[in-house]
Amino acid sequence: MATTYGIERDSILNECAYFHVTEGIPPDIMHDVLEGSVQYEMKLFLRHCLQSTPPLFHLQTLNGRIHSFEYGYVEIRNKPSILTYGRITSQDSQCLGQTASKLWCLARFLPLMIADWIPEDNEYYENFLLMLDIVDLTFAPVTSSESIAVLREKIKYHHEAFKRLYGNECFTPKMHYNIHIPDWLLRVGPLSKVWCMRFEAKHQYETSTSYVLPDAI
Numbered sequence: 001m002a003t004t005y006g007i008e009r010d011s012i013l014n015e016c017a018y019f020h021v022t023e024g025i026p027p028d029i030m031h032d033v034l035e036g037s038v039q040y041e042m043k044l045f046l047r048h049c050l051q052s053t054p055p056l057f058h059l060q061t062l063n064g065r066i067h068s069f070e071y072g073y074v075e076i077r078n079k080p081s082i083l084t085y086g087r088i089t090s091q092d093s094q095c096l097g098q099t100a101s102k103l104w105c106l107a108r109f110l111p112l113m114i115a116d117w118i119p120e121d122n123e124y125y126e127n128f129l130l131m132l133d134i135v136d137l138t139f140a141p142v143t144s145s146e147s148i149a150v151l152r153e154k155i156k157y158h159h160e161a162f163k164r165l166y167g168n169e170c171f172t173p174k175m176h177y178n179i180h181i182p183d184w185l186l187r188v189g190p191l192s193k194v195w196c197m198r199f200e201a202k203h204q205y206e207t208s209t210s211y212v213l214p215d216a217i
Helices: 029-051 059-068 072-078 085-089 100-117 123-139 145-165 173-188 197-212
Strands: none
Touching: 029 085, 029 100, 029 123, 029 173, 059 100, 072 100, 100 123, 123 145, 123 173, 145 173
């Protein structure tokens, strides 16, 4: 165990009556969903659209809509950055160059930006929309056994379609983590109550300050 997994001894936290380190730490949907599966599939979907014959749309036109889209008073602060062809087509990284809040904003508004370019019954687009349904249920501020059951089925259908559509692409660990989200919702309730987004937002101030004051502790 120590050589393979780096686990040398049992955690003292496991002595707690109602906690175990393998079962008591809920997933962080900011990292696992927004910066994980959402970013990854959005990249593959955009690559499909740009590299189809003929292309469903051109990147310059999409960036024009991202730039001019009316995000509203609340979301304007999360306005997505301009996308680059290199990031979308790169095989070495899953990153689109967006923060988690910008990714969330882009994912929700992307269908409004591109719907008129997408042919009817496009399976890639339909699976992207299914992923957005999964995100809505995962990030919901309240949940129920019925909505969790629906989420479980949507994840199943989405992953099956993903493997069929993007068969040559990797099925990432964070996409696998999505399978366990319904169980965590049953166990701890809405995961948006225990995510890292607010901590990351607070940390952003210290990060920006460090560029101005490099010697600050």
